Amino acid sequence: IRQFQGTVAKLRNRFKSMMVNADPLIQDYSMEPQPMNTPGGKMDIMMLLAEEMVERSGKVADDLVQYHMTRTDLSNLVDADKILEDKCFLDRDDVCIALRLLDCKTASMTKEALQTVHCDCVVLDTIYQEMEWKMEHRRT
Numbered sequence: 001i002r003q004f005q006g007t008v009a010k011l012r013n014r015f016k017s018m019m020v021n022a023d024p025l026i027q028d029y030s031m032e033p034q035p036m037n038t039p040g041g042k043m044d045i046m047m048l049l050a051e052e053m054v055e056r057s058g059k060v061a062d063d064l065v066q067y068h069m070t071r072t073d074l075s076n077l078v079d080a081d082k083i084l085e086d087k088c089f090l091d092r093d094d095v096c097i098a099l100r101l102l103d104c105k106t107a108s109m110t111k112e113a114l115q116t117v118h119c120d121c122v123v124l125d126t127i128y129q130e131m132e133w134k135m136e137h138r139r140t
Helices: 002-021 039-075 080-085 094-139
Strands: none
Touching: 002 039, 039 094
């Protein structure tokens, strides 16, 4: 996830450099919000998505670090000998139940966050390809 976060940050920087170099297609880009059907509006969307993806992936990474720390602390509270002695111990022990709930919650949260980031990537790619196509056709 940290690698992904770095990749999205590089992508965001490329968008910023596109704005600085201002291809004729995005000459209308300014700091003011643009209508979505204009190149500047599309650039606004790309910048916003890239920024949100960096933040979201960073939050997921931080949440996963916190999860592993919490899981390690809880695991240290479980008596390993009781697990070996009593096969039903895992189903009755409060800490073991809490660990399973924590695992399920974290898996669900991570899956949801990654799905959102994936959708953002698809939207970002679509907008980028459309702008790239328009830039190439404008030159010819």
